[in-house]
Amino acid sequence: MRDDFLIFGSPQIHQTEIDDVVGVLESGWLGTGPKVTEFENRFAEYKRAEHAVAVNSCTAALHLGLLAGGIGPGDEVITTAMTFCATVNTIIHTGATPVLADIDPISLNIDPRAIEVAVTERTRAIMPVHFAGRPCDMDAICAIAERHGLIVIEDCAHAVETEYKNKPAGTIGDFGCFSFYVTKNVVTGEGGMVLTTDAERAARVRMLSLHGMSRDAWKRFGGEGFKHYEVVDAGYKYNMMDLQAVIGIQQLKRVEMNWLRRGEVWCQYDEYFRDLPLTLPAEVEPWARHARHLYTILVDETCAGISRNAFLEFLASRKIGAGVHYMSIPEHKFYQSRFGWRPEDYPNSMKAGRETVSLPLSAAVSDADVEDVVDAVKGAVESACSTLR
Ligand SMILES: *Cc1c(COP(=O)(O)O)cnc(C)c1O
Numbered sequence: 058m059r060d061d062f063l064i065f066g067s068p069q070i071h072q073t074e075i076d077d078v079v080g081v082l083e084s085g086w087l088g089t090g091p092k093v094t095e096f097e098n099r100f101a102e103y104k105r106a107e108h109a110v111a112v113n114s115c116t117a118a119l120h121l122g123l124l125a126g127g128i129g130p131g132d133e134v135i136t137t138a139m140t141f142c143a144t145v146n147t148i149i150h151t152g153a154t155p156v157l158a159d160i161d162p163i164s165l166n167i168d169p170r171a172i173e174v175a176v177t178e179r180t181r182a183i184m185p186v187h188f189a190g191r192p193c194d195m196d197a198i199c200a201i202a203e204r205h206g207l208i209v210i211e212d213c214a215h216a217v218e219t220e221y222k223n224k225p226a227g228t229i230g231d232f233g234c235f236s237f238y239v240t241k242n243v244v245t246g247e248g249g250m251v252l253t254t255d256a257e258r259a260a261r262v263r264m265l266s267l268h269g270m271s272r273d274a275w276k277r278f279g280g281e282g283f284k285h286y287e288v289v290d291a292g293y294k295y296n297m298m299d300l301q302a303v304i305g306i307q308q309l310k311r312v313e314m315n316w317l318r319r320g321e322v323w324c325q326y327d328e329y330f331r332d333l334p335l336t337l338p339a340e341v342e343p344w345a346r347h348a349r350h351l352y353t354i355l356v357d358e359t360c361a362g363i364s365r366n367a368f369l370e371f372l373a374s375r376k377i378g379a380g381v382h383y384m385s386i387p388e389h390k391f392y393q394s395r396f397g398w399r400p401e402d403y404p405n406s407m408k409a410g411r412e413t414v415s416l417p418l419s420a421a422v423s424d425a426d427v428e429d430v431v432d433a434v435k436g437a438v439e440s441a442c443s444t445l446r
Contacts, residue, residue, distance in 0.1 A: 058375060059429050065378035066240030069315065069421040070304075077303035084299075089267070090279075092299035096306050097250070103309060104225045106233070106252040108259035111302065112266050115214045115236030117295035118249035119147040122232035123182065125253075125261040126208040128153050132181040136212075137167035138385045138398075138406035140186045144212050145386055148184065155396070156180070157386060159403040163339045165189065165353070168405075169197035176205050185230075186212040189338070189382070190242075190348025192221035195229045202230075210234065217242045218316045220346035227252045237301075240380075240419075242315065242350055243308045245301040266295040315420035319349040322418055322427055326352055329431045333438050334361045336412075351382055354434075355412040362441030365412050371440060375433035378417065385410035 101109035130152035138157040148155040158171035165188045185193040209230030219226035227233020237248030269292025277284045336355035341347045356365045385406035387398035400407040
């Protein structure tokens with residue numbers, strides 16, 4: 058057995074990141090400044106986007122996208138039942154009401170037919186999540202949005218490299234929101250980005266991200282002496298620091314290389330697991346560029362002979378870290394009591410959430426790690442077979 062625990066989603070940090078962080082520390086300017094601007098420009102260029110505003114998380118990005126989109130109390134926002142809690146919480150933070158739609162059981166993405174059914178006269182926005190890096194059916198989603206006059210905010214936390222019909226994810230709806238959290242494909246420690254095609258919306262996001270202070274308020278302590286500023290709204294403290302941005306700049310240079318590497322690992326998993334009684338990720342649609350952020354398998358106990366949780370424990374006993382993305386949103390007691398949601402009302406999300414396991418898939422995963430994961434997964438299924446016999 059391997060000596061060290063294979064930590065799920067551990068980031069790949071090179072010496073260049075370390076050197077640049079030290080450089081920022083030595084420069085004396087740690088906060089929002091020229092490095093953040095450079096990261097915004099490089100990210101916008103990579104995504105072929107018009108405007109990019111860096112913030113300190115995807116959660117902040119989603120919140121500001123909603124606010125700049127005019128969402129507030131009395132409004133309803135439709136999102137997927139199969140997502141991270143932050144997606145739903147940001148809707149709640151605006152004072153709007155989240156409305157869940159079930160997923161397609163194959164793609165695990167929000168089902169446009171379920172969105173259509175969930176639309177009411179109060180609906181103002183749709184927040185699709187490109188789950189695991191697989192693009193949602195954006196033509197269908199945008200058609201619904203257009204028909205009902207809704208804005209679309211793409212949760213692109215998994216979707217840095219994703220494209221839908223050659224359009225980069227995050228540039229199709231009104232806003233695209235990205236995460237640079239430690240387990241994501243591009244990391245800055247904590248960090249996020251908002252993309253939008255509209256200059257006024259971008260300016261509003263930027264203003265709200267720094268206390269609601271007027272333009273270029275971050276310069277108030279710069280080399281040109283103190284600058285007065287005006288507070289124009291009750292904003293938030295969501296700005297990114299130069300200290301974070303320099304990590305992102307280096308990470309972005311390797312984004313395509315790392316995507317190729319994860320593609321190799323993905324193919325190896327597909328190959329080795331083909332004959333096991335597990336459901337592997339669906340084939341990538343011909344119109345999709347999958348970011349390959351999460352390799353999610355489904356462990357159906359009646360088929361695999363082992364429960365999902367026992368499977369997770371078995372992997373841990375072999376020193377393999379795995380993830381669960383995610384228990385469906387209605388499984389959480391808080392949402393049940395606040396909104397009356399029940400898991401069984403979103404059956405595809407419930408089933409996937411109870412069976413899903415994310416296997417290690419990052420640029421930091423070596424060939425030897427892949428072998429260990431493969432052995433552990435096979436071992437888990439075989440241990441189940443032998444107890445059945
Ligand atoms: C990680 C994640 C978020 C939140 O990202 P942070 O940068 O940690 O705020 C939101 N939505 C989804 C789908 C995520 O995976």
